[in-house]
Amino acid sequence: MSNTPPLFVPGHDSNLVEDVKARIRDVQDFPKPGILFKDVTPVLADPHLFGRVVNAMAAPFRGRHINKVVGVEARGFILGAPIALALHAGFAPARKPGKLPYKTVTERYALEYGDDGLQLHEDAVGRGDRVLIVDDLLATGGTGEATARLVTKLGAEVVGFSVLISLDFLPGRERLGREKVCALLSY
Ligand SMILES: O=P(O)(O)OC[C@H]1O[C@H](OP(=O)(O)OP(=O)(O)O)[C@H](O)[C@@H]1O
Numbered sequence: 001m002s003n004t005p006p007l008f009v010p011g012h013d014s015n016l017v018e019d020v021k022a023r024i025r026d027v028q029d030f031p032k033p034g035i036l037f038k039d040v041t042p043v044l045a046d047p048h049l050f051g052r053v054v055n056a057m058a059a060p061f062r063g064r065h066i067n068k069v070v071g072v073e074a075r076g077f078i079l080g081a082p083i084a085l086a087l088h089a090g091f092a093p094a095r096k097p098g099k100l101p102y103k104t105v106t107e108r109y110a111l112e113y114g115d116d117g118l119q120l121h122e123d124a125v126g127r128g129d130r131v132l133i134v135d136d137l138l139a140t141g142g143t144g145e146a147t148a149r150l151v152t153k154l155g156a157e158v159v160g161f162s163v164l165i166s167l168d169f170l171p172g173r174e175r176l177g178r179e180k181v182c183a184l185l186s187y
């Protein structure tokens, strides 16, 4: 028998927010001057903490009949895939333009530090699908909004957004709809 705590245990995890905050690394002026970058890689490096984060980000959406999780390139893939498994849902990657091999739909958006585009395979989600969008961080909400537009363009329903971090001094949460966004921590 191993003493390693199991992943995906339902229930309240009281110290999680403090434990995660203690491990997020602030990097000043990345990728551009004036941006304080929230680096989540130290959280991912700890398998127990990573599992607790996945469980907590999936928890609000259990029982809500999510059948597809869309993870946003690139950091949204890392959290989105295990959250999909935790919810017994399929996973679809929303990728930067030119990366997906099959027919795609495209949306463009502005970022805290530039602008970009996202694509989904046209059969990634469809009518009747109940979709959870997952990313590591919500800032201006441009990425989340563009991902939601891709999902609805394909006829599926966006049930909500699960993010590890919300930068609440930026308008992301309002833009996506306060009631739809679950963030483990905010700044
Ligand atoms: O709310 P917004 O202002 O749209 O910003 C949030 C997005 O910015 C970051 O991704 P980035 O585009 O830097 O891509 P990466 O994950 O590939 O580094 C982050 O992972 C979110 O996807």
Ligand SMILES: Nc1ncnc2[nH]cnc12
Pocket: 035, 036, 037, 038, 039, 112, 113, 137, 139
């Ligand atoms: N400040 C920030 N840190 C990490 N990822 C981001 N994406 C947008 N703004 C960010």
